[in-house]
Amino acid sequence: MINLKINHIPVSVPEGSTILEAARLAHVEIPTLCYLKDVSCVGSCRMCLVEATGARGLVAACVYPVSEGMEVLTNTEKCRKSRQMSLELMLSKHKKECLACERAGNCELQRLSIEYNCDPNYFEGEPLTHEIDYSAPYVVRDRDKCINCNRCVAACKKQSVGAIGPIGRGYNVHIGSAFEMSLMESVCVGCGQCIVACPVGALKERTTVDEVWSAIADPEKKVVFFTAPSVRATLGEAFGMPVGTNVEGKMVAAIRRLGDVEVFNMDITADLTILEEANELIARIKEGGTMPMFTSCCPAWVKFVEQKHPELIPNLSTCKSPQEMFGGLLKTYYCEKNGIDPEKLYVVSVIPCTAKKYECHRPEMNGEVDAAITTRELARMIKTAGITFASLPEEKFDDPFATCSGGGTIFGATGGVMEAALRVAAKTLDGEFEVVDFPEVRGTAPIKEATYSVAGITVRVAVASGLGNAEEVIRAIESGEKQYDFVEIMACPGGCVNGGGQPTLPDSMRNTLDLRSLRAEALYTSDRENALRLSSDSPVVRTIYEEYFEAPNSHKAHEVLHTSYKADKRI
Numbered sequence: 001m002i003n004l005k006i007n008h009i010p011v012s013v014p015e016g017s018t019i020l021e022a023a024r025l026a027h028v029e030i031p032t033l034c035y036l037k038d039v040s041c042v043g044s045c046r047m048c049l050v051e052a053t054g055a056r057g058l059v060a061a062c063v064y065p066v067s068e069g070m071e072v073l074t075n076t077e078k079c080r081k082s083r084q085m086s087l088e089l090m091l092s093k094h095k096k097e098c099l100a101c102e103r104a105g106n107c108e109l110q111r112l113s114i115e116y117n118c119d120p121n122y123f124e125g126e127p128l129t130h131e132i133d134y135s136a137p138y139v140v141r142d143r144d145k146c147i148n149c150n151r152c153v154a155a156c157k158k159q160s161v162g163a164i165g166p167i168g169r170g171y172n173v174h175i176g177s178a179f180e181m182s183l184m185e186s187v188c189v190g191c192g193q194c195i196v197a198c199p200v201g202a203l204k205e206r207t208t209v210d211e212v213w214s215a216i217a218d219p220e221k222k223v224v225f226f227t228a229p230s231v232r233a234t235l236g237e238a239f240g241m242p243v244g245t246n247v248e249g250k251m252v253a254a255i256r257r258l259g260d261v262e263v264f265n266m267d268i269t270a271d272l273t274i275l276e277e278a279n280e281l282i283a284r285i286k287e288g289g290t291m292p293m294f295t296s297c298c299p300a301w302v303k304f305v306e307q308k309h310p311e312l313i314p315n316l317s318t319c320k321s322p323q324e325m326f327g328g329l330l331k332t333y334y335c336e337k338n339g340i341d342p343e344k345l346y347v348v349s350v351i352p353c354t355a356k357k358y359e360c361h362r363p364e365m366n367g368e369v370d371a372a373i374t375t376r377e378l379a380r381m382i383k384t385a386g387i388t389f390a391s392l393p394e395e396k397f398d399d400p401f402a403t404c405s406g407g408g409t410i411f412g413a414t415g416g417v418m419e420a421a422l423r424v425a426a427k428t429l430d431g432e433f434e435v436v437d438f439p440e441v442r443g444t445a446p447i448k449e450a451t452y453s454v455a456g457i458t459v460r461v462a463v464a465s466g467l468g469n470a471e472e473v474i475r476a477i478e479s480g481e482k483q484y485d486f487v488e489i490m491a492c493p494g495g496c497v498n499g500g501g502q503p504t505l506p507d508s509m510r511n512t513l514d515l516r517s518l519r520a521e522a523l524y525t526s527d528r529e530n531a532l533r534l535s536s537d538s539p540v541v542r543t544i545y546e547e548y549f550e551a552p553n554s555h556k557a558h559e560v561l562h563t564s565y566k567a568d569k570r571i
């Protein structure tokens with residue numbers, strides 16, 4: 001342990017700690033902008049400059065290591081003046097649209113500028129005239145709000161995508177794609193991890209909220225919403241509730257108050273995905289199909305395979321994602337059953353994710369989901385409608401798509417798809433099999449592995465979240481180092497609970513709380529409390545098969561619930 005003093009307070013920290021880490025243990029907050037726990041630590045923004053004995057001049061606390069007997073001062077006039085000037089320089093080339101910026105009130109630059117009493121016009125910058133990049137249907141980039149902190153670059157690099165990086169020198173340095181390509185032309189897979197990393201409003205989702213409001217107001221349209229499993233575990237954060245609060249009942253009540261709409265549970269098609277996927281896995285094992293089989297419910301992962309690893313396309317499950325299964329189910333089964341013209345049914349999915357916005361635009365999905373809105377957009381709609389979220393009653397989803405199994409709910413956390421599929425596959429292979437918990441595939445470890453034996457069949461599985469970790473798994477498989485039968489990949493680290501469309505919390509929370517575990521626990525608690533643990537036990541799913549698809553992997557199921565992929569080689 002190293003003993004030092006932070007603002008005269010003694011503290012002992014493990015050797016190798018930075019001053020920033022030591023300060024946290026001494027309950028002292030040092031401001032940061034380019035630093036983000038688990039994502040970025042480059043010491044470039046100069047916000048965390050502090051005075052430290054033994055150092056020449058101010059040092060960046062996020063990268064400077066502690067030493068025995070060191071005395072650190074974090075709040076001297078020299079530190080404050082330095083931070084104020086850094087902020088004023090950033091403001092000189094920042095489009096100051098705080099009145100209408102959706103990050104206003106939740107912007108790290110705004111918060112620090114107020115705290116350090118900055119004059120936003122102290123330095124006169126050049127006029128900001130760059131075009132906003134609206135090329136992609138999921139992410140919007142406004143270069144004139146960017147402060148070049150590089151957090152998005154680090155997030156994208158960690159995803160092993162590298163669609164964006166710094167371009168140019170000095171005052172002209174900016175973040176962009178190779179050859180100044182638009183985001184849509186680049187290798188971006190739409191995961192949105194850059195958005196949640198951004199401390200300001202330079203990156204945001206491409207919103208479709210206005211289209212949804214228009215559909216709600218259109219008397220010719222019947223509007224139905226469905227919500228992804230992870231949204232109930234995060235929406236409360238947008239209304240100041242503690243991280244990990246499950247707000248399922250209030251979420252349903254709030255959506256119902258947006259207009260004359262019905263509210264369905266996407267966990268139902270998560271259950272449906274599991275039945276289709278588990279049966280596809282069993283068929284591949286028994287019939288000698290392409291192995292290992294990879295999950296396909298994450299559209300950013302699918303795009304990653306199509307662009308970077310097209311050789312693995314035969315390994316992808318042919319199942320659509322739960323979002324697209326729901327779109328297909330509503331525009332066929334539901335419309336036929338209720339005599340609704342599919343053209344008049346407006347389907348809105350509420351998702352944790354920007355990649356699912358892109359997925360709606362894939363031509364093979366036939367526009368079955370009309371609009372996909374993120375958790376953040378739903379929160380904005382609830383606020384616009386003047387709904388006091390915290391005081392809402394708990395309400396239930398609408399029939400016929402209300403009751404799901406716990407297996408469908410845990411889809412929102414890394415390992416959830418694998419666990420739900422193992423439950424069903426084990427039961428299908430061995431009717432006596434009673435185990436429903438597979439703890440080996442739970443938790444937020446980047447890569448998890450396990451081997452199970454059921455009815456004489458050995459199944460070797462791997463789970464990875466974050467595309468950088470997926471790349472590791474692919475390398476191990478392709479080199480022959482590892483052999484698996486079934487692999488779950490979710491593009492976002494921790495799975496959908498940490499998706500690019502989830503609420504953006506202040507750095508003070510992101511750098512200190514384990515958001516992924518807290519949010520995932522809300523889903524696992526819901527699973528434990530559900531009397532139905534197996535996706536195949538869901539009465540809704542049973543009715544859907546009885547009335548429409550007959551059996552998993554039937555011809556009709558393939559027409560509506562399955563899809564295909566194609567290689568998309570990019571620079």
Ligand code: SF4
Pocket residue numbers: 139152155156159161162163164187188189190191192193194195
């Ligand atoms: S959306 Fe994902 S892949 Fe695209 S630039 Fe952002 S981090 Fe990179």
Ligand code: SF4
Pocket residue numbers: 145146147148149150151152153175194197198199200202203
């Ligand atoms: S877009 Fe956001 S995260 Fe990326 S460099 Fe600019 S300010 Fe930082």
Ligand code: SF4
Pocket residue numbers: 190191297298299300301352353354355356490491492495496497498499500501
């Ligand atoms: S992990 Fe979930 S939130 Fe992230 S891109 Fe995939 S589907 Fe979307």
